[in-house]
Amino acid sequence: MDVKTCCLAALLTGEATGYEIKKMFEEGPFAHFQSASFGSIYPSLTALRKAGMVSVSTATGEGRPDKKVYVITEAGRAELLEKLEITPGRDQIRSDFLFLMFFSELQAPDRIGDLIDQRRAYFDQALDDIARVEVESPAGPGRAFVRGFGKAIYTAALRYLSDNQKPLLDELTTNHGSRPDAGGGNGPDAEHDNKTTQAAE
Amino acid sequence: MDVKTCCLAALLTGEATGYEIKKMFEEGPFAHFQSASFGSIYPSLTALRKAGMVSVSTATGEGRPDKKVYVITEAGRAELLEKLEITPGRDQIRSDFLFLMFFSELQAPDRIGDLIDQRRAYFDQALDDIARVEVESPAGPGRAFVRGFGKAIYTAALRYLSDNQKPLLDELTTNHGSRPDAGGGNGPDAEHDNKTTQAAE
DNA sequence: CCATCATATATCGGATCGATACATTCACCC
DNA sequence: GGGTGAATGTATCGATCCGATATATGATGG
Incomplete structure (x- = not known):
């Protein structure tokens, strides 16, 4: 699932900052089947804000400067529900x-x-x-x-x-x-009688 | 594992074209724990050729034009062995x-x-x-x-x-x-007394 | 007293994907 | 005989996404 949808999903459980969303993909409930990096989360949140899917409130606590708390909007919730209708593809595993x-x-x-x-x-x-x-x-x-x-x-x-x-x-x-040298000698199906010309360089 | 290393691994089992390497990631022995697209395989093979990790022989059979058959070189085999020494990170699952x-x-x-x-x-x-x-x-x-x-x-x-x-x-x-409306009313830990200013736009 | 960790936002380069274009062969069916 | 579509093949482009990094502050701790 693309990062924008993942951000909406994360915000469905409550408001959060970009940093907190990242943590949800690292330790939280999404940790074991989705992931996203800062480099995709922050741009996604900006795009979602421009599209009206989320709203932002800048929390100015003591000291710590801007801390943008994101909240999902009705439009965002509708968007997520729409995305839930897709037919899921293959699971992607990279081990x-x-x-x-x-x-x-x-x-x-x-x-x-x-x-x-x-x-x-x-x-x-x-x-x-x-x-x-x-x-x-x-x-x-x-x-x-x-x-x-x-x-x-x-x-x-x-x-x-x-x-x-x-x-x-x-x-x-x-x-x-x-040490079976893996595919050097009696390799698999050595049947191809095409004329081959060795490439230079 | 990066696509270049995956290509070397695929070529270790024998010579292959870019198209065949793709198939190895779709149906072959690597199918369930690695993947790569044409958009990364072809550039990788070109880079590997420039680096001397693979050699190419252009097969000109009947009709079918250029069909580049890639073969791993000694340098490529050494490179792969080196890559096998890394410490494996988290399995990446996206479902x-x-x-x-x-x-x-x-x-x-x-x-x-x-x-x-x-x-x-x-x-x-x-x-x-x-x-x-x-x-x-x-x-x-x-x-x-x-x-x-x-x-x-x-x-x-x-x-x-x-x-x-x-x-x-x-x-x-x-x-x-x-229909529990998922996090609207009694959301998780509503404890934050920072002064918040609603963002416009 | 300074290192270092946790919190927090943000960007950049590069790796990678998904879609697409192009070209040819072969099997199939009408 | 002719047309359609699948399979084989190489290749590129834009969009997406990751990993590393820069910046800033407070707390923790040796």
Whole structure:
């Protein structure tokens, strides 16, 4: 979902500053399935204000200068409801961890073991986060459903890692010396009799 | 992982054209944890060629004009190995589906039911994809580990959806008329006694 | 007494996506 | 025979978005 819509969604739970919206994507209820950076949040809020989707009130407390508190308007709420009617596309997942694991054979087994340990800690943390958010904002059935989903996924991931860490490491250490050089020699389907001309440069 | 590194990774399994690399991110072994578009793949390949990481051979078959087949070089292989040493960051997940489910209360229960049905079909498809890739490219322990991980996650997701679809829909239909207007009246922690000045415009 | 963290706004360059244009082959159907 | 559309391919453009950074202030703490 684009950042503007995400900002509207964040503001639906109450007024907030740009900074607070960022935190909602880092630690709050959206943390595990949406994200946005300052570089997109602030421009989005400005655009939403110009479009009348949000209103701003500048809070001048003690010392701290301008602190812009954003509130969603009726138009903004209508806009969000409209966006909720889209057909959701593919989930986008980008995991450096799985990328590294994909090439386990090219790395030292110890390194692979460390990576898995780190990832298990990471998933433990994720479960703690969900539990914490669960206490902080009880909320309705939609949120509970999403939280439950996250819990199920992370629990399964954790189980998979603990079940398969040792087997993988065993396999890597036994076949260690061989180094299969990954696609050099007998590569996949070497069938193409096109005339090829080597490019210069 | 940046697109350049992803291209090198794709080429490690054998030579390929830009088009084929794209397909590897859509249907191939990387499909479920990395992605890239033409708009980033082609510039990346050009940059990699200039840096000597890949070499190009233009295949002039019958009819079809220039078809640039890319091959990873030794320098490219070294570069990839270096990139494998990074510490992996957070997995990035962006799910429109969970975003929509988060706001279940604002939508018709039938619509929610449809969304869940669609997502179950989507996860079924994902499991089929993994099974298909498993047959097409047997490969080593790293790939098997990643595939197993995906299988575990999708299976858990599927189970969660089938277990919780009906309970959610029941909850939504019973509380239907109420429409909790999400954060308007008794919003979260209304404690801030800063002087606020309403912004014009 | 100064480092450093948390709060807070904002911008810039670059990475990346999504859509699109273009060109050709092949399969299919009428 | 001819037309339509899918698949294969390269390539670019605008819009979006991220990551790093600059700026400023108060609180915390060694």
